Structure formats: C-alpha cells, structure tokens
Amino acid sequence: MLAYFLRRLLLIVPTLLGIMVLNFAIVQAAPGGPIEQIVAKLHGTDVAATARFSGSAAGEASVPTGQAFKLNETGGGSTARYPGAQGVDPELIKELEQQFGFDKPLYERFLTMMGNYLRFDFGKSYYSDESVFHLVVSKMPVSISLGLWTTLLVYLISIPLGIRKAVRDGTPFDLWTSAAIIVGYAIPSFLFAVLLIVVFAGGRYLDWFPLRGLVSENWSDLDWPHRILDYFWHIALPVTAMVIGGFASLTMLTKNAFLDEIGKQYVLTARAKGLSETRVLYGHIFRNAMLIVIAGFPSAFIGILFTGALLIEVTFSLDGMGLLGFEAAINRNYPVMFGTLYVFTLMGLVMNILGDLAYVLTDPRIDFEKREG
Secondary structure: OHHHHHHHHHHHHHHHHHHHHHHHHHHHHOOOOHHHHHHHHHHOOOOOOOOOOOOHHHHHHHOOOOOOOOOOEOOOOOOOOOOOOOOEOHHHHHHHHHHHOOOOOHHHHHHHHHHHHOOOOOOEOOOOOOEHHHHHHHHHHHHHHHHHHHHHHHHHHHHHHHHHHHHOOOOHHHHHHHHHHHHHHHOOHHHHHHHHHHHHEOOOOOEOOOOOOOOOOOHHHOOHHHHHHHHHHHHHHHHHHHHHHHHHHHHHHHHHHHHHHHOOHHHHHHHHOOOOHHHHHHHHHHHHHOHHHHHOHHHHHHHHHHHHOHHHHHHOOOOOHHHHHHHHHHOOOHHHHHHHHHHHHHHHHHHHHHHHHHHHHHOOOOOHHHHHO
16 A cells, blocks of 8 residues: 555656646747737737736736836837737847746756756746745635635535435435525525625625635734634635535535445345444444545545635635636746646645545555555
C-alpha cells in the first residue's frame, strides 16, 4: 500500500507538467495578450471585463506600473505580430516584449517558469508590483473558508437526510424532501445568493447580514469572541447559497448507496439473526454504503472550492482565488494565471491521493496494490 501511494505522489510531477504544458500552449496561441491589451488602452478601445475594472482599476489592469517608457502613439510603423498595433512606435513594442519576457523563445520561457514554480516563485503581477505568491496566499483564506464550511455543511445535511430517505423510501417524507432536492438542483447558487441579498442583506426587506467582505473593517480592533462572530456573520449568506446548490446531489448519492446495500444478502442474513434495524443499519450497512460518500470528501471540497465559489465571490464582493484567477485570465495577466493554475492543480492532485487514502481508512479491505495487479 505504501508503494502505491509513493507512486501516486511521483505521478504528480508528470501530470502537473502535462497540464501546465497544455495550458501554456493554449494561452500563448490565444489572441488578446498583455501587449494587445496595452495597445487597446492606447487606442482607447479596451473594455473592462468586470465591474471591478472601472476607474483606476481599469487603468491598473491595462498598463503595467512603474514603466520608464512613454505610452503614446507616434504614427511610425506597425507590428504584424500584434493586431491593432498600427500607429504605435515599434520601439515601444520591443520594450514591452522585453518587459514581459516575450523576446525569448516559448520553450525557454516555459522552462524558466516551471523552474521558478518548483520553488514556489511565481513572479510578479504584470499590472502591479505585487508578488503572485503573496496575492495567492492573501486570497486563499476567502476561498478556503467558503469551500471548507460549505463542504462540511453539505455533508452534515446530506448524509442524515440521504439515510432517512433511504430508510423511508416511498413515504410522504421521501416525496416532500425530493421536492426540496429538485429545488436545489434547479436554482443555481448565485441566483439563490441574489435572493438572500434581497431578503436578508438590505436589498428590499431585512438588513440582518453584511453584503461585502469576509470580515468587518474594524475586525482587527475586536476581541477574539467578537472576531469569530463577525467572521461567521459575514460568511453566513455566501455559505448558505453554496450549500443550497450542493446538498442535492450528495443527498441522492447517499440515498442510492444505502438502497443498494439494503437489498444485499448480508443485510437479509443480519435481519434473520434477529438484529434490530438500528444495529443492521449502522452496524452493517453504514460502513459499506458510506464508503463512496466519505471517501469523496476531498474531491467534493476541491469541486466546491474551484468551481462553485467564483460567482458567489463576485456576488458578495469576496476577494478570493476564484475571482483572482478569473480576472487574471480576462486581462491576460500570465504570472497570476499560471500561478493560480499551478496551485489549483497541485491541490487537486494531492486531494485525489487523499481521497484514495480516505477509501482505505474507511474500509481497510480495499487494497489498491491488488487492483493494480
């Protein structure tokens, strides 16, 4: 078993490398790179992608800070490599290429980038003088807070509900809870978030919860009990919106897993021996039925963290990793793009290994070595 997990750890390297190579090639081939964005800024044709890019923010997203060259149109020559660069001084284009490292071959840029990433040196953002590593670390608490609390609550709600639905399959309880699950499937998290804002965050009716941020502005001045309360006060609505969108599938997975086990021979044998239904359910069925549910916790966390939180972060003005990566992609901020991709991918691969480990801990009978053989 140890050898299996060691091999899985070693496989992280080629898998991560392959993902980075593929994404690097796709991004380099895509139009609208940082130089094109600066050219568009010069011509006044740039368009802000999100509401955050207005006023000074838009300028920051279009023109790198601390430049020694002048951003002006001279009318001399054109650069065929960059559409829309007609009328921009070719010397300016060359300076920009040197600034971004585009004067080097693709393979050299990629190898340099990966060598730095092995040391977790992600460089600096194109549009600010801030370290990408610092940016990622500063945004991570928001995304981890959303992902962790949402995953925990989803499991705490879905597992008991799924077990109850399996035990009372076909009863009125099963029917009306299925209606609630259908609503959870039908309403996207961000739409439910809008509803929560309208009702509870001063949108139209009540003003019980804050609309922005993970904590209040005076959070550092509060004592620890009030800091904790302030933190939960701020994440209550975002987490609720994400739980509504996430509990439905896990509830049905739990129910179906229990229904599948209830009809097996060992359950009939346990009942024939005179064991109580509680003993049969939690002493025999539970471990087998919960194997796939519990072991899927790491993957569920990653899925919620990286796919479910983006629109919630935008809706509640939570400055997390999802929003950071999205804005970097829109503005072709390559260091931030690839830095967040590297962190996301590495975390996902590690979580997959933890998922396999969870299988083994949940049911020691599982032997991945024999399965591979």
